[in-house]
Amino acid sequence: MVKIEKLKETKDKITFSIDGINSTIANSIRRSTFEIEVLAIDLVEFYKNDSALYDEMIALRLGLLPLKAPKSFTRRGDCSCKEKGCLKCTASFKLKAEGPGTVYSKELKAKGCDIVFEEMPLVILAKDQELELTAEAYLGSAIEHTKFLPGLVWFRSNAVINLTKDTESYTDLVNICPKRAIISKGSKIEIDSLKCDLCECCIEYCNEKNKKPLDLKASEDSFTMFIESFGQLEPKELFIESLNIIDKNLDEVAKAVKKLK
Numbered sequence: 463m464v465k466i467e468k469l470k471e472t473k474d475k476i477t478f479s480i481d482g483i484n485s486t487i488a489n490s491i492r493r494s495t496f497e498i499e500v501l502a503i504d505l506v507e508f509y510k511n512d513s514a515l516y517d518e519m520i521a522l523r524l525g526l527l528p529l530k531a532p533k534s535f536t537r538r539g540d541c542s543c544k545e546k547g548c549l550k551c552t553a554s555f556k557l558k559a560e561g562p563g564t565v566y567s568k569e570l571k572a573k574g575c576d577i578v579f580e581e582m583p584l585v586i587l588a589k590d591q592e593l594e595l596t597a598e599a600y601l602g603s604a605i606e607h608t609k610f611l612p613g614l615v616w617f618r619s620n621a622v623i624n625l626t627k628d629t630e631s632y633t634d635l636v637n638i639c640p641k642r643a644i645i646s647k648g649s650k651i652e653i654d655s656l657k658c659d660l661c662e663c664c665i666e667y668c669n670e671k672n673k674k675p676l677d678l679k680a681s682e683d684s685f686t687m688f689i690e691s692f693g694q695l696e697p698k699e700l701f702i703e704s705l706n707i708i709d710k711n712l713d714e715v716a717k718a719v720k721k722l723k
C-alpha cells in the first residue's frame with residue numbers, strides 16, 4: 463500500500479516521503495513533468511529597442527516569465543480558430559518603457575493571463591533609451607522547449623538502517639554525520655532515516671577506525687520526493703498533473719493494445 467507523509471511545505475515547494483512505490487514509478491512521475499502544458503511567451507515583435515541587450519536576449523528573458531493561464535486555455539494547434547490566435551489559445555502583451563531605470567515584468571500589459579511574479583527585471587534602460595514591443599504566449603510543454611517547464615521534481619531513496627542491539631560503540635558518529643541524522647539517546651544512538659541522505663560519511667569513519675560499519679543501505683520502495691514549482695501551478699497540483707499524464711499515456715497504450723488483431 464502506498465503511504466505518503468508530508469515533511470515540509472512552503473508556497474512553492476513541497477517535500478514528502480512516499481512508501482510502497484519503486485524507483486521506476488518515482489522516475490516516471492519526475493519525467494512526466496516535462497509533458498505538463500503551461501503558458502510561455504513564444505513570439506515577440508520589437509518596435510523600438512535602444513537597450514544594451516539584443517532583441518533576441520530580451521525575447522529569451524520574456525520567454526522565461528512564469529505565466530498563469532485560465533483553466534479553459536487550449537493549445538494553439540487544437541483551437542477552433544485554426545492557429546489564427548484567439549482568446550482561448552493566445553495571451554497577448556504590450557510593453558512601452560522609457561529610461562532611465564529597470565524595466566520590470568509588471569510593466570507588461572497582459573491580456574488573457576496573469577504574470578506570476580511582478581518584480582522580475584527584464585532590462586535596464588539608460589536615459590532617453592526606449593523599449594517598445596508586443597508579444598504572444600501559447601501553451602506548450604517542456605518536450606518542445608524548457609521554458610514551458612512548470613517546476614522541478616526530484617527524489618532520493620530513503621535510508622534503511624539495521625541497528626544492532628549494541629550501539630554504544632557508535633556514539634562518536636553523532637558528530638560525524640553532516641546531516642545530523644545520527645542522534646544520541648543516552649548511551650545509545652538512533653537514526654533519523656529521513657534526514658540521512660546516504661552520504662556514507664559514517665561508514666567511511668568506521669572503516670578508518672577499523673570498526674564494523676553501520677548496516678546502512680538505500681531503500682528500494684521508500685523515497686523522499688521534492689517538488690518545486692516555478693509559479694504556474696501549486697507544488698501539489700504539479701505532482702497530480704504528472705500522475706494524470708502517466709494515466710493518460712497508459713490509457714492510450716491500453717486502447718492501442720485492445721485494437722490489436
Ligand SMILES: [Zn+2]
Pocket residue numbers: 538541542543544545546547548549550551552
Ligand atoms: Zn484560438
